[in-house]
Each structure stands twice: as structure tokens, then as C-alpha cells.
Amino acid sequence: MTELGYRHGEQHTPPPARRVTDVAVERFEHVFEVDPRLMTVHVAQQLFPNWDTLRIAAGRADHLDWMHRHWAHTVVSGQELLDDITGADADGPPGGP
Template sequence: MSYRYSDENTPPPARKASEVAQTTFEHVYEVDPRLMQTHVLQQVFPNWDTLRIMHARHDHLEWMHHHFAHTTISGSELMGDTTT
């Protein structure tokens, strides 16, 4: 087993997703860090931790819905309410 700091802590080059967001890994979108430097201290996240959080998001949302939501609606249902 080997460990290389640059391999573990340097994400792939960011691609611009919008004016305020970027993506590094597939399906991982984040606020452009340049927009957050004034108010939020940026931390170095290992690549494996970013991917772990991303893969666990559905379990986390399911748990939150089960414990705190009386009703859940999809984004498309919500958008349908605003466009009519």
C-alpha cells in the first residue's frame, strides 16, 4: 500500500458548470471556491472523502426524510407548481 499526497488531495481539474458552480468529479458540483474565500475558510479535502460524501448523500437524504419530513416532493413537482 502506498500513499501519495498529491494523488489523494489534488482533485481533477475543475470544469465550469455555471457562473457560480464547478464540477471536478462526475456528479459532484460545488460552489466556485473563489466566491467563498472571504467568508468561508477553505479546507483541503482528500479525494476519497469527497467521493464518500457524494456516494452517501442518498442514504443521508432518506434518513432525514424518514425522521423529519411529513411529506416529500420532487423537484419537478415543485417546478410544476411555479410554472402554472
């Protein structure tokens, strides 16, 4: 008989975290989270099954796609914003003399 169903160990043990920055880790491809070690004092951590983490991440992407289709005339990347800020620092504040 084939075993089907839910395996607690598989679903509640996330993959090892890969450090991305000093404050962010990545456990699943393109799913970034604040390093849980930094969130122990004021924020109680909840355990999520792996499938739920992936479902939430997919839902966020779907929501952003919907918002862009319905409300955004232009979608600006984070890199474009950083480039604008970097350029503003070199030339002075935007709109300045």
C-alpha cells in the same frame, strides 16, 4: 516490491472543475460544489483529500435515502417544484382568485 499506500499528489489534487452554472462546478460525477472562487472572503476553504469528498457525497445520498424511507410520504423532485412555481407565475399566486 509493489508500492502500496497513500499518494499525496493523487489524493490532494482534485480533478479539473467543469463549470455547471455561474456559481457551481463539478469535479466528480454528480458531486456539485459552489465555485471556490466565490468563497474566499468569508469562508476559509479547507483542503479535502479526494477520497473524503467522495465519502461525504456518498454519505449525503445515504442520509437522504434513509430520510425518504422513514419520513417522506411523497418525494417531490426539484423539477416538479420549478414547474409548480412556473405555473403559479402564469396563473397568479397559488390559492389566489
